[in-house]
Amino acid sequence: MPVSLPHRPRPERRPLPRFPRRSGALRTGALATVLVALLTTTLGACGSGTGAASAGGATLRWTSSYFPAHWDPVVGGSGAQFRELALTYASLTRTDENGKAVPDLAESWRYNAKGDEITFRLRPGLKFSDGEPVDGAAVKAAIERAQRQKNSALFGDLTSIGPVEARGLDVVLHLTQVDYQIPQLLGERVLQVASPKAARDPAKLDQNPVGAGPFIVTQLVPGTKAVLRKNPDYWDAKNIHIDSVELTSAPDAATVVSGLRTGVYNFADLEPSQAAAAKKAGLGVFVLPGFNASNISLNVNKAPFDDPKVVDAVRYAVDRQEFVSKLTFGYGEVTDQPFPKGYVAYDPASEGAYPYDPAKARKLLAEAGHRAGDIKLDLVIPSEDPQAEIVQSQLAKAGITVTIKIDKNWATPFFAKNLTFSLYSTTGRDSAVQTLTAHFGPHGPLNLSSPYEPAGFEAAVAKVRRTPLDDPEYAEVLRAATRAGLESRALVFTYSQPNLFAKSRAISGLPKNPAHIDWTGVTVSGATP
DSSP: OOSSOOOSOOOOSSSOOOOOOOGGGOOOHHHHHHHHHHHHHHHHTOOTTTHHHHTTOOEEEEEETTOOSOOSHHHHOSTTHHHHHTTTOEESEEEOTTSOEEESSEEEEEEOTTSSEEEEEEOTTOBOTTSOBOSHHHHHHHHHHHHHOTTOSOGGGOTTEEEEEEETTEEEEEESSOOTTHHHHTTTTTOEEOOTTGGGSHHHHHHSOOOSSSEEEEEEETTTEEEEEEOTTSTTGGGOOOOEEEEEEOOOHHHHHHHHHHTSOSEEEOOGGGHHHHHHTTOEEEEEOOOOEEEEEEOTTSTTTTSHHHHHHHHHHOOHHHHHHHHSTTSOEEOSSSSOTTSTTOOGGGTTSSOOOHHHHHHHHHHTTOOTTOOEEEEEESSOOHHHHHHHHHHHHHTOEEEEEEOTTTHHHHHTTOOSEEEEEEOOOSSHHHHHHHHHSTTOTTOTTTTOOOTTHHHHHHHHHTSOTTOTTHHHHHHHHHHHHTTOSSEEEOEEOOEEEEEOTTBOOOOOOTTOOOOTTOOBOSOOO
16 A cells, blocks of 8 residues: 555544545546546536526536535534535534634524523524524524434534523523533534424435525535535625535546646645645645644553553654655644644643654563564554554554554444554544543543543543633633643544645635635636636
């Protein structure tokens, strides 16, 4: 498996893992040409929703590696797919360019004096694309469905929310604990609000999405294509200048640039390995800040990681710079935390706690009673991943033998905490506390060592929840929680990088909202790519 086909972290679905595609799946140049021609014909033949494009209207032609597997936001609303779902669904809040929660469906919110109740006030006169009103009852139904639906990917994010009351345009959330993170939490990622009428049949909603976002789905071919038109009833419709959207599932990375160059697409997810080619073709490379971070996951409930010296040996055996150099093409940086440098939750005091030192790793293994070659580990992943070969090579230098095993059903044993050794990447959450608890909490989906959690972590997180976001001490309280979480022996973080997109010159600049794609104010001209 060559280490020449890296790409950005694969997003989450509660959250999803990141793993590159199989190198054997890359198309030849001839097939790419056929695919471009085929897509051009197919998209040109679309019915309602593409007529504006044919007539020269402002059409966004977006090809995405993360085409939604589900259009029910309760099932597929997490991870990078939320960016596509946000075309048709709106949320209570959204994130601005500083990463702060700002109004979306809710025009305002207020906490009670104790901090265990929050009331969101919805904008008046809003409705879903099926004509149903966007009111407190609709939001109450959305929260309760996310908490209770059997296949919900979001219930673990909503544990602070108890009973919900609907009072006209107000929705009152009674919290199970003081938690000032709620406005950050209930944004585009965790609570995209669907029409309660449509959501009565979740399976039907999954194929016929009904929201109150900037666009309305008019045609959907599951896993392949969605056609959308502008929603005239969206609360900020006056600032949406795109008439229609043609969203398609991306072909292999090597064909995306040619599709952009020939005009089949005008916007696309981009692998770092393709960034130079995109720039050479005269395309714009849009760097979107994100919370992406990759890690090596260890199960401290299983040998040999039940020995802290073995865990420390792995920590010292990891050369983070190699991941950056071989995988990110200049767009990444080393990290030993679930947050990128510069983010409010990043803790500078914890930086560099375990520098690369293979000699020290070997010494720790010897102290634990292991000779070189004694420890043999299976690194279980769902598909080929260049990260795995790097891990295999680095641990070999410390005397640990790693065998890479691919399990297409990897998610089942990973989330059941049955694996001993694996890889994971996350796109984080708008609420830093949710990112921390997902990684380090006793029930965190990314904590392969559940129910283990580091000492002091629970108290540190509770203190963050009790601290208002505008409190002068908030940043330090948050970083202290990160510091407590990093005492965990269950994860070894390696590198982070932003999200990359390529766009034609026809598309104007986009707001750099961390991890979110905001189409507000964006224009599409008739310029050639």
